[in-house]
Amino acid sequence: MLANYSIHATLPATDLERARRFYTEKLGLTAESEAPEGVFYRSGDTRFLVFPSGGTASGAHTQLSWTVDDIETEVAALKARGVIFEEYDMPSLKTFNGVALMGPVKIAWMKDSEGNLLSVAQFV
Numbered sequence: 001m002l003a004n005y006s007i008h009a010t011l012p013a014t015d016l017e018r019a020r021r022f023y024t025e026k027l028g029l030t031a032e033s034e035a036p037e038g039v040f041y042r043s044g045d046t047r048f049l050v051f052p053s054g055g056t057a058s059g060a061h062t063q064l065s066w067t068v069d070d071i072e073t074e075v076a077a078l079k080a081r082g083v084i085f086e087e088y089d090m091p092s093l094k095t096f097n098g099v100a101l102m103g104p105v106k107i108a109w110m111k112d113s114e115g116n117l118l119s120v121a122q123f124v
Contacts, residue, residue, distance in 0.1 A: 012053030022113035
């Protein structure tokens with residue numbers, strides 16, 4: 001059944017042009033295809049769709065995550081492009097320079113221009 005098929009994430013955008021600029025200028029991605037229904041981006045072997053939506057992203061949970069080899073290098077490079085990382089200071093979650101250590105995973109969260117919560121993660 002579905003186990004044999006590829007999947008892709010979908011992210012809502014209230015302003016598709018603003019979202020396109022974020023993914024291109026801030027994250028350095030190139031649109032794979034564009035249509036009125038949205039913009040597909042490819043990252044590694046996967047792809048995701050940013051689509052126009054009248055709804056608002058909740059940003060309450062991670063909606064898309066990239067697995068990286070060196071999180072500190074990636075976070076620094078993204079910050080240099082103007083990406084702002086979320087900072088948390090709670091008993092169960094603390095970030096230092098945008099990066100949290102959660103067991104065997106280092107993770108950093110950012111919001112896109114539409115409020116979608118994205119992350120980069122490194123398994124250590």
